[in-house]
Amino acid sequence: MxxxxxxxxxxxxxVLPGVGQKSAQRMAYHLLERQREGGKRLSGALxxxxxxxxxCERCRDFSETDVCPTCASSARDAHxxxxxxxxADRLAIEQATGFRGLYYVLQGRLSPLDGIGPRELGLxxxxxxxxxxxxxxxxxxxxxxxxxxxxxxxLAQLARARSVxxxxxxxxxxxxxxxxxxxxxxxxxxxxxRSEIP
Amino acid sequence: MxxxxxxxxxxxxxVLPGVGQKSAQRMAYHLLERQREGGKRLSGALxxxxxxxxxCERCRDFSETDVCPTCASSARDAHxxxxxxxxADRLAIEQATGFRGLYYVLQGRLSPLDGIGPRELGLxxxxxxxxxxxxxxxxxxxxxxxxxxxxxxxLAQLARARSVxxxxxxxxxxxxxxxxxxxxxxxxxxxxxRSEIP
Ligand SMILES: [Zn+2]
Ligand SMILES: [Zn+2]
Numbered sequence: 001m002x003x004x005x006x007x008x009x010x011x012x013x014x015v016l017p018g019v020g021q022k023s024a025q026r027m028a029y030h031l032l033e034r035q036r037e038g039g040k041r042l043s044g045a046l047x048x049x050x051x052x053x054x055x056c057e058r059c060r061d062f063s064e065t066d067v068c069p070t071c072a073s074s075a076r077d078a079h080x081x082x083x084x085x086x087x088a089d090r091l092a093i094e095q096a097t098g099f100r101g102l103y104y105v106l107q108g109r110l111s112p113l114d115g116i117g118p119r120e121l122g123l124x125x126x127x128x129x130x131x132x133x134x135x136x137x138x139x140x141x142x143x144x145x146x147x148x149x150x151x152x153x154x155l156a157q158l159a160r161a162r163s164v165x166x167x168x169x170x171x172x173x174x175x176x177x178x179x180x181x182x183x184x185x186x187x188x189x190x191x192x193x194r195s196e197i198p
Numbered sequence: 199m200x201x202x203x204x205x206x207x208x209x210x211x212x213v214l215p216g217v218g219q220k221s222a223q224r225m226a227y228h229l230l231e232r233q234r235e236g237g238k239r240l241s242g243a244l245x246x247x248x249x250x251x252x253x254c255e256r257c258r259d260f261s262e263t264d265v266c267p268t269c270a271s272s273a274r275d276a277h278x279x280x281x282x283x284x285x286a287d288r289l290a291i292e293q294a295t296g297f298r299g300l301y302y303v304l305q306g307r308l309s310p311l312d313g314i315g316p317r318e319l320g321l322x323x324x325x326x327x328x329x330x331x332x333x334x335x336x337x338x339x340x341x342x343x344x345x346x347x348x349x350x351x352x353l354a355q356l357a358r359a360r361s362v363x364x365x366x367x368x369x370x371x372x373x374x375x376x377x378x379x380x381x382x383x384x385x386x387x388x389x390x391x392r393s394e395i396p
Contacts, residue, residue, distance in 0.1 A: 005247045005262050012243035015236030016214075017228045023216075026378075029286050030215045031244070032251055032260055033305075038213030039248040045210035046241035049203045049226070050234045062230055064203050088227045107231075180224075 006032075060122055061105040062087050070103065077101045082139040083126070083155055085109050085148065088180045093141060096184040097191040101139070104129075109142060110151040121151075123158065130162040137165045139194060143179050156197040166197040204230075258320055259303040260285050268301065275299045280337040281324070281353055283307050283346065286378045291339060294382040295389040299337070302327075307340060308349040319349075321356065328360040335363045337392060341377050354395040364395040 003011070006028060013024035031039040055061065056068035063069075070076060080101025084090045090103050106121040118124065129135065138159040142148035156166035170193030179187070201209070204226060211222035229237040253259065254266035261267075268274060278299025282288045288301050304319040316322065327333065336357040340346035354364035368391030377385070 004267075005243070005251055006260055009243045009247040012236070012240040015229070015233050015240055016225050018221075025286060025289065027214050028247070029260075029284070031213070031248065032285075035213050036248045038210070039244050042210040042213055043241045043244035043248065045203070045207045046229070046237050046244070049207040050229065050237040050241065053203055053230055062204055062227075069202075086227070087230075088223060091223065 055107075059103050059105055060107055061090055061103060075100070078134050079136040080139060081129075081135045081137070082141055084141045084179075085143055085151075086180070089141065089143070092180050092182070092187060093191060096187040098188075099191065106142075106151070109145075109147045110154055111147050118154070123154075126155075127158055127162065130159060130164050135164050137167055140166055140168045140197065141179065141191075144177065152197070167194045168197055169194050253305075257301050257303055258305055259288055259301060273298070276332050277334040278337060279327075279333045279335070280339055282339045282377070283341055283349075284378070287339065287341070290378050290380070290385060291389060294385040296386075297389065299335075304340075304349070307343075307345045308352055309345050316352070321352075324353075325356055325360065328357060328362050333362050335365055338364055338366045338395065339377065339389075342375065350395070365392045366395055367392050 009028045010021070010024045013019055013027050014021065016024075019027070052064050053062050054064070056063035056066070056071055058067050058071035061068055061070070065072075077100050080099075081104055082090075082093065082099060082101055083104045083106060084093065085106050085108065087105055087107075090105055093099060093103075104126055106123075108116050108121055110116060110118070110121065130138065138155065140152045140155045142152045142155070152168055156168075159166040169190040182190075207226045208219070208222045211217055211225050212219065217225070250262050251260050252262070254261035254264070254269055256265050256269035259266055259268070263270075275298050278297075279302055280288075280291065280297060280299055281302045281304060282291065283304050283306065285303055285305075288303055291297060291301075302324055304321075306314050306319055308314060308316070308319065328336070336353065338350045338353045340350045340353070350366055354366075357364040367388040380388075
């Protein structure tokens with residue numbers, strides 16, 4: 001017995017985070033009843049994004065070009081490099097603060113038990129970049145979790161060994177929280193009061 | 199300045215009910231980081247569904263064929279016709295109860311102030327169907343709201359005038375609630391204890 005297009009749509013919607021059977025049904029009916037054009041637009045945007053968005057070869061953030069617009073911009077201050085765990089964290093900082101330096105996106109955090117070491121986070125390439133001498137301050141904006149702190153510690157050593165000043169966000173970010181969900185004001189304040197890692 | 203594919207995707211995701219900017223960002227990153235195949239599958243399912251799902255000419259429910267599988271089935275009891283406001287309500291009843299009759303989906307409820315009268319709900323075609331004589335009981339399963347009750351009253355008169363017994367779901371469905379969100383047990387009980395509209 002083949003499943004109907006409606007059932008296929010409901011099933012496919014469950015790929016979205018936080019969307020269970022009931023929500024998926026509600027979404028499918030909503031689109032069919034009131035948003036057919038929006039549904040078609042979403043279909044196109046999904047296909048394009050899944051196919052064409054890769055990673056920037058400089059900062060590892062998502063990018064549809066080899067080098068992302070931020071890394072390619074001459075208006076950014078290349079002396080400041082901010083390291084974040086995820087593209088969502090990068091976006092949160094970019095939206096909340098006036099930061100005009102560059103970013104480095106780990107796409108994860110050190111987690112030896114899960115087999116995620118320095119290599120998986122591209123830290124060999126980051127080290128190489130720090131050796132080039134342009135970066136003067138490495139702003140470590142990993143999450144205030146156990147693994148995030150361990151990653152921050154590793155990054156600070158990596159920077160110091162190459163005469164780059166490591167710094168981290170000021171207290172103000174709630175402990176145990178996820179950077180992505182911190183309100184803009186708090187995040188902006190914490191970013192502005194970052195301190196050198198002693 | 200053109201927007202990036204990522205921004206386009208985030209914007210397009212906001213067409214989904216209950217999805218704001220923050221949720222849309224989270225969804226987009228989740229798909230890009232962990233569910234590219236699922237994202238492509240969703241794109242295809244959306245395109246197919248938006249393009250090919252229309253309405254059954256018998257019951258007005260969503261259908262990808264002229265007549266939906268339920269209306270076309272010889273295994274359903276054509277003496278029982280259950281009227282619901284929406285496809286979601288129809289699905290809720292089908293999933294919660296052992297009902298083996300047929301459905302009629304109003305795709306709305308009587309709402310004179312919004313210009314929704316009997317004609318907009320296809321009640322002329324429903325009346326015609328009742329006159330054909332096959333339907334013996336019209337189970338009115340509109341929502342227990344003011345407009346839903348008014349619609350139920352109208353449908354009961356429509357049925358009686360054509361010697362069809364109108365009935366409605368038993369008390370048990372919470373007043374002011376939406377049928378779609380009632381738990382299965384309550385809905386199944388209410389459906390089983392439906393009473394004739396006096
Ligand atoms: Zn980049
Ligand atoms: Zn049908």
